[in-house]
Amino acid sequence: MIKLLRRIIQEVNVAGDLDEALTIIVTRVREAMGVDVCSVYLTDPQNGGQVLMATDGLNPGAVRQARLRQGQGVVTLVVERAEPVNLDCASDHPRFMLLPETEEEPYQSFLGVPIINHRKVLGVLVTQRREAGRCDDEQVAFQVTVAAALAGAISHAEASGSITTLLGLRPQTNRRFKGLAGAPGIVIGKALVMNQQIDLDVVPDRRIEDVTAEIVTFLAAVEAVRIEIRTLGQGLSQALSTEESTLFDAYLLMLSSDSLVGKAVANIRTGNWAPGALRQTVLEHVRVFRAMEDPLLQERASDIIDLGRRIMSRLMERDKRTFQYPEHTILVADDVSATMIAEVPLGRLAAVVSMHGSRYSHAAILARALGVPAVMGLLDLPLAKLDDREVVVDGYGGRVYLDPSPAIRAEFLRIVAEEKKLTAGLAELRELPAETTDGYRVPLYANTGLTADLGPARDSGAEGIGLYRTEIPFMVRDRFPGEEEQVQIFRQVLRAFAPHPVTMRTLDVGGDKSLPYFPIHETNPFLGWRGIRITLDHPEIFLTHLRAMVRASEGLDNLLILLPMVYCVSEVDDTLRLLRRAHQGLVEEGYAVKMPKIGVMVEVPASVYQISAFARRVDFLSVGTNDLTQYLLAVDRNNERVANLYDYLHPAVLHTLVQIAQFARTHNIPVGVCGEMAGDPMVALLLVAMGVDSLSMNAGCVPRVKRTIRHFSLQRAKEMLQEVLGFESCTMARNYLDAVLKQEGLSNLVRPG
Numbered sequence: 201m202i203k204l205l206r207r208i209i210q211e212v213n214v215a216g217d218l219d220e221a222l223t224i225i226v227t228r229v230r231e232a233m234g235v236d237v238c239s240v241y242l243t244d245p246q247n248g249g250q251v252l253m254a255t256d257g258l259n260p261g262a263v264r265q266a267r268l269r270q271g272q273g274v275v276t277l278v279v280e281r282a283e284p285v286n287l288d289c290a291s292d293h294p295r296f297m298l299l300p301e302t303e304e305e306p307y308q309s310f311l312g313v314p315i316i317n318h319r320k321v322l323g324v325l326v327t328q329r330r331e332a333g334r335c336d337d338e339q340v341a342f343q344v345t346v347a348a349a350l351a352g353a354i355s356h357a358e359a360s361g362s363i364t365t366l367l368g369l370r371p372q373t374n375r376r377f378k379g380l381a382g383a384p385g386i387v388i389g390k391a392l393v394m395n396q397q398i399d400l401d402v403v404p405d406r407r408i409e410d411v412t413a414e415i416v417t418f419l420a421a422v423e424a425v426r427i428e429i430r431t432l433g434q435g436l437s438q439a440l441s442t443e444e445s446t447l448f449d450a451y452l453l454m455l456s457s458d459s460l461v462g463k464a465v466a467n468i469r470t471g472n473w474a475p476g477a478l479r480q481t482v483l484e485h486v487r488v489f490r491a492m493e494d495p496l497l498q499e500r501a502s503d504i505i506d507l508g509r510r511i512m513s514r515l516m517e518r519d520k521r522t523f524q525y526p527e528h529t530i531l532v533a534d535d536v537s538a539t540m541i542a543e544v545p546l547g548r549l550a551a552v553v554s555m556h557g558s559r560y561s562h563a564a565i566l567a568r569a570l571g572v573p574a575v576m577g578l579l580d581l582p583l584a585k586l587d588d589r590e591v592v593v594d595g596y597g598g599r600v601y602l603d604p605s606p607a608i609r610a611e612f613l614r615i616v617a618e619e620k621k622l623t624a625g626l627a628e629l630r631e632l633p634a635e636t637t638d639g640y641r642v643p644l645y646a647n648t649g650l651t652a653d654l655g656p657a658r659d660s661g662a663e664g665i666g667l668y669r670t671e672i673p674f675m676v677r678d679r680f681p682g683e684e685e686q687v688q689i690f691r692q693v694l695r696a697f698a699p700h701p702v703t704m705r706t707l708d709v710g711g712d713k714s715l716p717y718f719p720i721h722e723t724n725p726f727l728g729w730r731g732i733r734i735t736l737d738h739p740e741i742f743l744t745h746l747r748a749m750v751r752a753s754e755g756l757d758n759l760l761i762l763l764p765m766v767y768c769v770s771e772v773d774d775t776l777r778l779l780r781r782a783h784q785g786l787v788e789e790g791y792a793v794k795m796p797k798i799g800v801m802v803e804v805p806a807s808v809y810q811i812s813a814f815a816r817r818v819d820f821l822s823v824g825t826n827d828l829t830q831y832l833l834a835v836d837r838n839n840e841r842v843a844n845l846y847d848y849l850h851p852a853v854l855h856t857l858v859q860i861a862q863f864a865r866t867h868n869i870p871v872g873v874c875g876e877m878a879g880d881p882m883v884a885l886l887l888v889a890m891g892v893d894s895l896s897m898n899a900g901c902v903p904r905v906k907r908t909i910r911h912f913s914l915q916r917a918k919e920m921l922q923e924v925l926g927f928e929s930c931t932m933a934r935n936y937l938d939a940v941l942k943q944e945g946l947s948n949l950v951r952p953g
């Protein structure tokens with residue numbers, strides 16, 4: 201059964217469109233279950249009724265014609281109950297309604313299973329038999345499994361508008377996709393779809409003018425792969441038997457075949473660029489092979505994919521070399537990485553849109569640091585159809601609009617203008633302190649990691665750098681930077697802010713941050729080899745890193761060092777030993793360097809309860825609320841499926857923060873907050889009320905947080921904190937804070953328009 205199921209899912213995944221996918225489902229499920237009829241009904245997005253979308257067994261002429269309004273028929277009963285309806289004889293049921301065009305009179309037994317994605321019923325998978333009788337447990341379980349496995353694909357089709365198209369409804373203008381707010385701001389630009397790996401499924405279509413040149417390029421890529429395969433085959437010929445060597449011959453044969461190369465060329469002639477044409481051709485072949493009975497022939501699908509990837513990789517190299525970035529580039533990818541962002545020339549990057557990830561992914565953090573909007577976790581985006589289309593990115597609401605109508609465009613342009621006005625107004629606060637109306641001051645620092653970001657950080661009025669993410673300059677290189685190279689980078693940052701403090705965090709890779717030249721593959725990376733665990737395991741890298749930081753501070757003396765992911769004191773002790781060694785070595789070499797202050801990040805719950813021990817060893821604490829929230833709530837900060845559960849206003853997070861502030865006070869050690877939470881204006885105020893000594897945030901947030909702090913008294917902030925600590929849910933806390941913002945006329949600080 202499992203094999204069968206896997207095969208159906210595989211076939212569905214490579215189907216060209218929803219129509220084809222549904223046809224595969226009904227045919228295969230009917231065969232597998234030995235029933236007389238299998239049909240899929242989908243929810244009509246316009247009126248909530250059910251429409252017959254595919255059938256094997258009923259009258260095919262009824263497809264898209266047979267419709268049930270809400271409350272009509274047993275199919276809609278499945279939707280209402282959101283559970284299987286298993287009937288001996290459907291026509292005996294009081295809700296039965298005959299749809300004559302389907303010609304379903306002869307069928308008695310009925311099993312309808314809801315197709316549910318993220319708690320939403322998308323439609324119903326129905327099987328029917330001539331004879332009366334309920335389906336047994338195993339049949340129900342199989343049908344439920346198929347429906348659950350297919351829900352994702354159907355939901356994707358729904359969001360990408362395929363269902364609307366299939367139903368012949370008027371295509372929607374301003375197609376809107378809802379994701380997660382990643383970085384604030386609103387822009388209109390041109391989508392540029394970037395591929396980080398050779399994933400054929402997500403290669404976009406792109407229109408081209410010069411068909412002949414494209415064909416020449418394509419054939420050159422094919423030739424390069426042919427040479428590559430021949431060389432590979434020759435290299436292994438000694439070790440392989442003649443029979444095994446024929447595998448390479450088969451590859452070469454496919455590369456000469458008209459069906460693969462010729463078809464792709466024909467696709468290019470229709471005006472699609474070579475990667476898009478290749479994707480189309482390869483996926484068509486894969487579909488044909490996967491549908492074959494013979495397992496050997498089915499295996500050919502993998503060979504075709506392999507060949508396709510090889511050709512694609514050659515084409516991508518060419519693409520990288522010749523690529524022109526649009527003036528307002530909206531960088532779109534399956535999973536936007538920090539390196540992809542770095543590839544776009546700075547003046548051209550207008551926004552970031554990622555199908556995976558959340559507000560706490562490093563791509564989003566980087567976008568915020570660069571001051572460009574980002575929308576994350578848009579699983580339903582039709583990536584292959586996006587390239588070069590006009591897109592509005594609303595980084596406040598986490599929405600993306602495709603091909604906006606003039607009215608929507610005008611509305612967004614109005615909001616953009618309003619936001620500009622607000623930013624100009626906030627600029628007046630630059631030289632003023634973040635001080636409550638009753639005179640309580642709290643330093644605001646900026647988070648950074650890019651050199652390009654230093655100017656905006658200074659202009660924001662930040663009083664120093666509270667978190668410099670050293671891994672970012674490491675990520676954009678192709679090897680570990682050497683000591684001298686690191687000194688240059690770090691000194692630039694320290695100098696830009698001297699005499700103000702700059703807190704440099706030691707290399708924090710692992711989790712979702714990997715270095716292209718130091719890949720880490722783990723099943724559970726956020727609980728794995730991360731942050732200080734890696735650097736302590738590589739003293740040769742760590743010592744150079746620490747030496748570079750201390751050397752870079754010579755004569756400036758504004759460096760503080762922060763340790764990420766600490767969970768026990770021995771990590772601190774070991775680092776201190778290395779740091780002293782680095783410092784001592786530099787002094788002996790004649791550098792006039794001081795021993796910097798050192799701090800521990802509180803981002804692992806275990807560290808909360810060791811504050812007294814840390815206080816005996818280090819000079820300050822900095823709470824990394826991004827990770828602390830993820831570990832306290834057991835919610836992956838990058839996983840869009842659970843993004844709605846990730847919330848730093850969760851009572852557990854707020855109460856833990858209160859405790860941290862208390863422990864720090866008791867043990868007389870300063871504590872700051874450097875997670876994204878510190879940049880949320882009202883939440884920042886709550887942190888001040890808790891007694892946190894400093895806040896560090898993205899430069900763009902500094903003026904907004906300052907404006908909020910200057911608006912309230914510490915007394916009022918403490919009252920609000922007490923109120924919020926009494927709430928039992930994130931929603932209650934969020935609603936309360938929003939209401940206060942509104943009442944105080946500050947709502948536009950969080951979202952203009």
Ligand code: PEP
Pocket residue numbers: 565667669708803823824825826827828874875876
């Ligand atoms: C944090 O975890 O809150 C933090 C600031 O570190 P990062 O987001 O870089 O993991």
Ligand code: MG
Pocket residue numbers: 764803824826827
């Ligand atoms: Mg962290």
